[in-house]
Amino acid sequence: xxxxxxxxxxxxxxxxxxxxxxxxxxxxxxxxxxxxxxxxxxxxxxxxxxxxxxxxxxxxxxxxxxxxxxxxxxxxxxxxxxxxxxxxxxxxxxxxxxxxxxxxxxxxxxxxxxxxxxxxxxxxxxxxxxxxxxxxxxxxxxxxxxxxxxxxxxxxxxxxxxxxxxxxxxxxxxxxxxxxxxxxxxxxxxxxxxxxxxxxxxxxxxxxxxxxxxxxxxxxxxxxxxxxxxxxxxxxxxxxxxxxxxxxxxxxxxxxxxxxxxxxxxxxxxxxxxxxxxxxxxxxxxxxxxxxxxxxxxxxxxxxxxxxx
Amino acid sequence: xxxxxxxxxxxxxxxxxxxxxxxxxxxxxxxxxxxxxxxxxxxxxxxxxxxxxxxxxxxxxxxxxxxxxxxxxxxxxxxxxxxxxxxxxxxxxxxxxxxxxxxxxxxxxxxxxxxxxxxxxxxxxxxxxxxxxxxxxxxxxxxxxxxxxxxxxxxxxxxxxxxxxxxxxxxxxxxxxxxxxxxxxxxxxxxxxxxxxxxxxxxxxxxxxxxxxxxxxxxxxxxxxxxxxxxxxxxxxxxxxxxxxxxxxxxxxxxxxxxxxxxxxxxx
Numbered sequence: 001x002x003x004x005x006x007x008x009x010x011x012x013x014x015x016x017x018x019x020x021x022x023x024x025x026x027x028x029x030x031x032x033x034x035x036x037x038x039x040x041x042x043x044x045x046x047x048x049x050x051x052x053x054x055x056x057x058x059x060x061x062x063x064x065x066x067x068x069x070x071x072x073x074x075x076x077x078x079x080x081x082x083x084x085x086x087x088x089x090x091x092x093x094x095x096x097x098x099x100x101x102x103x104x105x106x107x108x109x110x111x112x113x114x115x116x117x118x119x120x121x122x123x124x125x126x127x128x129x130x131x132x133x134x135x136x137x138x139x140x141x142x143x144x145x146x147x148x149x150x151x152x153x154x155x156x157x158x159x160x161x162x163x164x165x166x167x168x169x170x171x172x173x174x175x176x177x178x179x180x181x182x183x184x185x186x187x188x189x190x191x192x193x194x195x196x197x198x199x200x201x202x203x204x205x206x207x208x209x210x211x212x213x214x215x216x217x218x219x220x221x222x223x224x225x226x227x228x229x230x231x232x233x234x235x236x237x238x239x240x241x242x243x244x245x246x247x248x249x250x251x252x253x254x255x256x257x258x259x260x261x262x263x264x265x266x267x268x269x270x271x272x273x274x275x276x277x278x279x280x281x282x283x284x285x286x287x288x289x290x291x292x293x294x295x296x297x298x299x300x301x302x303x304x305x306x307x308x309x
Numbered sequence: 310x311x312x313x314x315x316x317x318x319x320x321x322x323x324x325x326x327x328x329x330x331x332x333x334x335x336x337x338x339x340x341x342x343x344x345x346x347x348x349x350x351x352x353x354x355x356x357x358x359x360x361x362x363x364x365x366x367x368x369x370x371x372x373x374x375x376x377x378x379x380x381x382x383x384x385x386x387x388x389x390x391x392x393x394x395x396x397x398x399x400x401x402x403x404x405x406x407x408x409x410x411x412x413x414x415x416x417x418x419x420x421x422x423x424x425x426x427x428x429x430x431x432x433x434x435x436x437x438x439x440x441x442x443x444x445x446x447x448x449x450x451x452x453x454x455x456x457x458x459x460x461x462x463x464x465x466x467x468x469x470x471x472x473x474x475x476x477x478x479x480x481x482x483x484x485x486x487x488x489x490x491x492x493x494x495x496x497x498x499x500x501x502x503x504x505x506x507x508x509x510x511x512x513x514x515x516x517x518x519x520x521x522x523x524x525x526x527x528x529x530x531x532x533x534x535x536x537x538x539x540x541x542x543x544x545x546x547x548x549x550x551x552x553x554x555x556x557x558x559x560x561x562x563x564x565x566x567x568x569x570x571x572x573x574x575x576x577x
Contacts, residue, residue, distance in 0.1 A: 026407075028401075028405065029401040029404075029405035029407045030401075030407065032397040032398065032400055032401035032405075033397070033398055033401045033413060035394050035397065036394035036395060036397060036398040036457055036461075037398070037413060037416065039394060039453065039454060039457065040416055040417070040420070040454065040457065041416075043432065043435075043450055043451070043453075043454040044416075044419070044420055044428065044454055045416075046435060047428070047431035047432045047434060047435040048431050050431065050434040050435045050438050051430060051431035051434040051435075053438075054434045054438070102325075102328075102329045102332065103329065105321075105322050105325035105326040105328075105329060106325075106326040106327075106329040106330055108322055108326065109322055109323055109325075109326030109327070110326070113322065113323060113326075119562075119565050120562075121330065123558055123561045123562055123565070124330060124333070124334060124558075125330075125333065126557075126561060127337075127554055127557045127558050127561065128333065128337065128554075129508075129511040129512075129515065129557075130511050130514075130515075130553055130554070130556070130557030131337060131340070131550050131553045131554040131557065132514075132515055132530065132531055132534055132549075132550060132553065133515055133517075134517060134531050134534040134535055134538075135340055135534055135546055135547070135549075135550035136336040136337065136340060136550070137336075138354075138534070138538055138542060138546075139335075139336035139337075139339040139340050139343070140336060141354050142339050142343065142354045142355070143335060143336065143339055145354060145355070187332065187333070187336070190329070190332075190333055191333075240422070241421075244422060244423070244424055245424060245425055247424055248424025248425055248426040248427060248518075249424075249425075249426075249518075250426065250518075251517060251518070251535075255538055265424075265426050265518075268426055268430060269426070269521070269522075272430055272433060272522065273521070273522070278434070278437070281430060282430065282431075282434060285426060285427045285430040285431070286427075288424060288426070288427060289423060289424065289427045292422075292423070292424055293422070293423075296422060
């Protein structure tokens with residue numbers, strides 16, 4: 001066999017190299033993608049299809065559920081639970097704003113002013129990822145306890161009068177009020193805000209600051225006209241990474257809040273795991289997904305950053 | 310320091326930044342302090358008296374250390390699988406031009422742009438419809454699914470910033486494709502892969518929402534903590550929390566020291 005077949009290398013040596021890659025080479029990316037994409041198709045896309053079908057089923061646990069294309073479930077679920085939807089968006093929005101407000105100075109500090117402390121500060125931002133967030137959220141129960149030092153200080157400086165007036169606290173209590181839930185949400189998602197902010201601030205060439213200073217811009221102007229616009233990619237991805245998970249969270253509302261602070265996540269969780277009303281639960285989670293995706297799309301369009309991923 | 314107002318204005322960023330850091334560290338401090346508490350009653354929310362009991366006997370609570378080791382196993386396996394699959398996807402996306410590239414990119418991005426509870430609920434819908442028994446395997450499947458996107462993002466960022474001329478140079482020096490990959494490509498991509506692996510380990514170990522939906526009667530460590538918030542929180546939970554924080558800080562610091570030493574060893 002080998003004697004009759006012409007050696008394949010011989011003509012290639014005389015001819016110029018062909019630029020069209022062989023079929024085997026062209027298939028390489030598909031082989032690389034196959035296992036991971038298959039995983040996502042089976043365990044991410046297919047579940048969505050199943051949930052879609054669940055949301056248009058009717059029936060009960062005893063008699064079984066059947067697909068009846070009953071879209072009324074969506075309307076009923078939305079009209080019954082719109083306060084929880086609104087509350088989720090309000091809490092998540094407030095927490096995101098607070099994260100940006102609190103996270104920006106720290107990211108700025110680490111990126112520009114930390115010097116040799118930079119690594120230590122970064123570690124302190126990342127380390128909470130490795131301590132169970134549930135344990136840390138429970139710690140807030142101790143921190144915000146009735147009659148504790150934190151509540152005492154907030155009360156004596158009149159902070160609680162303001163938040164009571166805003167309807168975020170009741171009397172001299174913080175625990176089991178909206179303020180506690182927002183505080184927990186802000187705390188839990190701060191690292192997701194700080195890390196993208198830091199990585200976009202770190203990329204800024206500090207000579208731009210010097211140039212702005214040379215052109216007689218005051219520090220506040222330098223920040224407003226140079227630093228902040230250049231950090232926009234970090235602001236956008238940070239706010240998304242905070243807002244999206246916060247809007248679906250139910251842990252903070254459950255551990256730090258009361259029945260008056262239930263978010264949509266709490267409703268979906270109890271519909272799925274306690275009440276076992278699967279169609280309503282599926283419809284609720286699709287409505288949440290739709291709201292979030294629509295808001296995110298509008299936000300990305302308006303912020304004008306396409307290169308997020 | 311002569312004019313306190315000027316001083317305050319000049320150091321506003323530092324003060325605000327350190328304030329945020331204090332806000333972030335405060336719960337960890339509380340967790341540590343309360344690991345030395347000797348509580349009366351079922352809950353460990355109020356300080357009673359100093360005690361080393363919990364540290365002497367960290368596994369003294371029924372089922373806690375079992376849930377801890379289960380969480381570690383799941384985190385380990387999902388990190389291994391997600392890192393392998395995610396790294397392959399990242400290389401395919403950065404290094405090759407092929408059809409459906411945009412679609413693949415969006416498919417990778419979607420799990421990160423969706424509230425966790427939506428994925429958790431839809432997976433449960435799948436498992437319920439298929440009649441699959443909830444437990445170890447369903448948790449593992451779910452964790453690999455949501456870790457995958459984060460690995461792809463981390464590895465992609467690193468591979469994008471790689472200089473392709475280094476690989477060309479290796480090939481010019483007669484390194485075969487396998488040798489080039491193992492001796493040049495992989496070492497350069499390693500920090501990205503390590504970051505992805507570390508992230509997926511942390512995400513999997515700490516995940517509560519998706520696990521809560523898909524675990525059935527299996528109890529991971531976050532599930533144990535969640536249950537204890539209703540039944541009563543043993544001090545040992547604070548011991549584990551403190552130990553995890555200390556270990557994490559040490560591991561990350563050690564990693565950075567190795568990185569710094571390598572950087573110094575490299576000639577300019």
